[in-house]
Amino acid sequence: MTSEPVVSISAPRDLALHDIVVVGGGLAGLCAAVHAQELGLRVVLIEQGDGERYPCNSRYSGGIVHIGFHDPHRPPEQLIDVINRVTGGDVDPGVADAVARDGRRLLRWLQSHGTRFMRFNFKEGYKWSMAPPRRRRPGTDWEGRGPDVTLRRLMVVFLRNGGTLSLRTRARELIVEEGRCTGVVADRDGQEIAFRGRFVVIADGGFQSDAELFRANIGPHFEEVFQRGAANAHGDGIRMAQKVGAGLTRCDRFYGHLLHRDALTNPKLWPYPQADELAVAGIVVDANGKRLFDEGVGGVGLANLLASRQDVSPVFAVFDAKVWDGPGRTARIPANPLMTNAGATFFSADTVRALADEAGIDADGLAETVRAYNEALAHKRGADLTPPRQRGVMPQPLDTPSYRAFPLLPGITYTMGGLLIDGHGAVLRADRTPIPGLFAAGAATGGLEGGNFGYVGGLIKAGVFGLRAADQIAEQGKLVGAARGVEER
Numbered sequence: 001m002t003s004e005p006v007v008s009i010s011a012p013r014d015l016a017l018h019d020i021v022v023v024g025g026g027l028a029g030l031c032a033a034v035h036a037q038e039l040g041l042r043v044v045l046i047e048q049g050d051g052e053r054y055p056c057n058s059r060y061s062g063g064i065v066h067i068g069f070h071d072p073h074r075p076p077e078q079l080i081d082v083i084n085r086v087t088g089g090d091v092d093p094g095v096a097d098a099v100a101r102d103g104r105r106l107l108r109w110l111q112s113h114g115t116r117f118m119r120f121n122f123k124e125g126y127k128w129s130m131a132p133p134r135r136r137r138p139g140t141d142w143e144g145r146g147p148d149v150t151l152r153r154l155m156v157v158f159l160r161n162g163g164t165l166s167l168r169t170r171a172r173e174l175i176v177e178e179g180r181c182t183g184v185v186a187d188r189d190g191q192e193i194a195f196r197g198r199f200v201v202i203a204d205g206g207f208q209s210d211a212e213l214f215r216a217n218i219g220p221h222f223e224e225v226f227q228r229g230a231a232n233a234h235g236d237g238i239r240m241a242q243k244v245g246a247g248l249t250r251c252d253r254f255y256g257h258l259l260h261r262d263a264l265t266n267p268k269l270w271p272y273p274q275a276d277e278l279a280v281a282g283i284v285v286d287a288n289g290k291r292l293f294d295e296g297v298g299g300v301g302l303a304n305l306l307a308s309r310q311d312v313s314p315v316f317a318v319f320d321a322k323v324w325d326g327p328g329r330t331a332r333i334p335a336n337p338l339m340t341n342a343g344a345t346f347f348s349a350d351t352v353r354a355l356a357d358e359a360g361i362d363a364d365g366l367a368e369t370v371r372a373y374n375e376a377l378a379h380k381r382g383a384d385l386t387p388p389r390q391r392g393v394m395p396q397p398l399d400t401p402s403y404r405a406f407p408l409l410p411g412i413t414y415t416m417g418g419l420l421i422d423g424h425g426a427v428l429r430a431d432r433t434p435i436p437g438l439f440a441a442g443a444a445t446g447g448l449e450g451g452n453f454g455y456v457g458g459l460i461k462a463g464v465f466g467l468r469a470a471d472q473i474a475e476q477g478k479l480v481g482a483a484r485g486v487e488e489r
Helices: 027-038 076-087 093-112 146-160 211-217 236-243 276-281 295-307 321-325 335-341 352-359 363-378 458-477
Strands: 020-023 043-046 164-166 169-177 180-188 191-196 199-202 254-260 283-286 315-319 347-349 403-415 426-428 434-440
Touching: 020 027, 020 180, 027 043, 027 093, 027 146, 027 199, 027 458, 076 093, 093 458, 146 164, 169 191, 169 236, 180 199, 199 236, 199 458, 236 434, 254 276, 254 295, 276 295, 276 315, 276 321, 283 295, 283 363, 295 403, 321 403, 347 352, 352 363, 352 403, 434 458
Parallel strands: 020 043, 020 199, 043 164, 180 434, 199 434
Antiparallel strands: 169 180, 180 191, 254 403, 283 315, 315 403, 347 403, 426 434
């Protein structure tokens, strides 16, 4: 890829000539911006970060483009069934239909702009992995990996096509004139700037890094949930849109994973390896040795349940040698041996009671929990446990020394809920009427994920709605070719 320096503006003078103001330079924003240019529109993109590799969740992601870990090339009807199954049907039909129908289009579009894909492993959900993939090692590993390369390629295209980019620029307020959204007021280096356009696309992510919104929607202890992404999504776009009447979907769920608690002080333990497989195949207990949840809800579900707790007492994953040597090795970035290699603290013993003593867990409580758990599984009565163990991955008895435990930490990547949109990315009021001139894409929006703790795919949502928003803006504004003579070129 030919590298070009990212440039920014200090005081835009001709902003009224832009057709679209895009807020946010992640995958959603860049897809919207570049595709809008392809449709003949003039675009200004504002991004709060700085530098050629400004931080954003898209850049830090694993780069897997999937729909509920299924191939986006499947027939749309099958993919809609997948989305409904993953979310328990708690999904906006128009949003689900858009993702199911345009996932393959997104892949083709990204390929047309130089994104290379590879199959990471034999599983269907990893068929479309941005290349080069992140390596099999603990800690952060994004620079020069597929998502970083893709975003830099798209930015080069955007700038070459005459796009205007303003870095270090944080959106604060939408401009509304005669009932129509016509721009954004933003702060850049202490200066207030009005970015004007005929349309605005909000694509600045969710609210996972904002303590106020987190506590209002997810749980009371923001400081006890680890930021495993770029940690710069404060819900600015969501707040701005709400002030002009936008409706919201449910906002109480997020995409994330379980981490070893040592991630608080050990950077090699986030964003990977995750602890999901160990917790789901084992049990999750408190300091009294009591199980807290149905582990079968999966790692994303357990992260949500931990984050919503009212107390902050220690929580542990407890498992045996079969889990450590089985599910512990199955993840793309496996806990075994990468957690150990990264220096994570483990408690280990040949008996459950000895393990409890090592970890500071009540020995009687843990011994009874494991006994009752194993007995229930042996008689296929997991549903009779409190809490029940009847969902998701098939549980297995904990009966093979050595036994292990470590303290858990919920990690949040992005919030799943957000602005209410239609199948084209138009932002809607609570009564589902559109706000003229206002669109949104990516993690700032809801309607696709969260039901049943279901994860459908952050990159697919971002890219599909970035493209769709540009399409709809061009159609609504009847701007393609107008004023720029595109048809005559």
